[in-house]
Amino acid sequence: MAKITVSVEGSGAVEVPSGVTLLDVARAAQVEDALLARRGETLVDLTAPAQDGETVAFLTYEAEEAREVFRHTASHLLAHALTDLYDGVKLAIGPATADGFYYDFDAAVAVNDDDLPRLEARMRELAEADLPVAREEVGKAEARKLFAGNPYKLELIEEIPEDTVILYRQGDFVDLCLGPHLPSTGYVKAFKLTAVAGAYWRGDERNDMLTRVYGTAYREEEELERHLAAIEEAKRRDHRTLGRDLSIFSIAEERGAGLVYWHPSGAFVRDQIEIFWKEEHHRRGYQLVATPHIARSRLFETSGHFHYFLDNMYTFEVDGIPYVLKPMNCPMHIAIYNSRVHSYRELPIRYAELGTVYRKERSGTLHGLLRVRGFTQDDGHIFCTPEQLVDELCGCVDLAQFLLHTFGFTSYDVELSARDPQRPDDYAGTEEEWIRAEEALAETCRLKELAYTRREGEAIFYGPKIDIQIYDALGRKWQGPTIQFDFNLPHRFGVTYVGADGAEHQCYMIHRALLGSLERFFGTLLEHYAGVFPPWLAPVQLRFIPVNQEVLPYAKDLAARFQAAGLRAEADAADGKLAAKIRAGEMAKIPYLGVVGKKEQEADTVALRRHGGEDLGTVDADRLQEALQRTVADKSGTLEF
């Protein structure tokens, strides 16, 4: 039999019989657990025939690309089960996602959560049958015949530029798919269908509403369990549940959907955040301003919002004159800037405001504190000269990082959204302004040593921007600070300064929201901390628990002493067993509990316990007070004695 030679990255050359597949090559090269191969830049199936003299790399589950293919094959398993169990299913698309997969389809009958176990069971049968997954290439005409009656697949076929299309077949199931895929269905072992939802064909609400089934797939049952446990943990931390249980905030339909009522403890924490935010802005040369919640529509007509943002605005009349509830603060800040002429010597001018805005959001999009109809932006606008751009941007990034770090967010992703060079006419601002701004943003990232992803064509029409996505304690990603250029408003409002040459020049305007909105940031923070705020934010920092009523006076005395020192301490006067009071303290998520009995009273000490159960031993009451004061002053999370 003829032999061919294939060189395998990491293992050297192997000789195999001609006509074998890459899977055979992987075995010959003793590559364990290969799922996928790569030829140059192209990912290929292991079932592809090996070619003489080629170089391939094998990818195992450790490679993200392989895991994605793994999940993609799982989605085909789902599609296969769907076509087996339901008549008249028209498959649309079914990609892998960051931690799972989904398949969109048009079903003749409604599919709901109760159907998932049946689908899952069928998938399991198909996986256990270990059906070979085969790639085929067929002409478009044949493909059209194969998918006749399925408008989605036909639409996709028409968009393929080549004359042939690729199909993947497993058993009696065939799907239009670019691949690659795993060699057989038996590779997919640990999976679970997690949800059924609706989704528009191609994400466009003018199109058909399809049914989407979500699932997740892992190599090992254990990994799947971990993933499901992480989802449970996330559920446990849901800010809506914590918000209610800890009486932090409430939102109720009878008062208006998407409108937040801050209860005392929530308002307290929010106030701490605001105090910190304001101090830091003053320190960094911002001037705080305050503007009204409503304005004549004219202001927002000038800004252009009335034209392109009207659907999101609440409008009404005052004395027959049209007014709006403000959806943004920018026109107001510009109005203040424009109240008089500014010299270049005054720049940069930095205005900031915790400005409450209202936006019409569709009812289906509202979600706890994360998506509401009335919210307070930590808004800031910087008016500066072209020369000051990089310094100002660095200042914004610095402040953003400082704020995030203080709140315990230490890892994040940075994205730079630039305009689409193909569509220069779709943007406000001049060519020169865009180039300068995009370069300034890139330069800022370089200076601040921020690794960023450049997203071409993702900029909003009025200017390029930097977005920072933060990761919380569970590794989930949230929208964080955004720093945006605006070429639209300075032009529309004529935002200028008088230069050294005596002439009028247009300002560069930077719009920045670092926390985003207090509501959304608070929701993020609540989940990040799982409801246990660090002492500087916590409404109650320390609760003294007397072992019995006999030492209650000592607990009260301690609370009074700590309160006098500016700390937020209280004594638990409730009757009952110690264990019950400890439990109450834990449930209230108070960061520190101080148990006191006769021994402690005699020595003026406290048996200290951190939330979660860690025993910090017996500490002197005065030393505890000082330690707590230090923790609050430096906003750290833990006590140091």
Add this chain to the structure above:
RNA sequence: GCCGGCGUAGCUCAGCGGGCCAGAGCAGCUGAUUUGUAAUCAGCAGGUCGUGGGUUCGAAUCCCGCCGCCGGCUCCA
């Protein structure tokens, strides 16, 4: 707004082949208990079963409309 699910005491939920089906636990209140690190015991109080209509002798339970919530889609701070 659209698809699917859901809406019973402050919270978590049971009851849903229509008639002693308006219940339980927790939280609250009252009393007993005096307690050493995640729930002491007993009693009391608490709901026009989201809302409007319909079917029926009779509806939490069946049907329809509306509102809201949840998971998504879309959009976004």
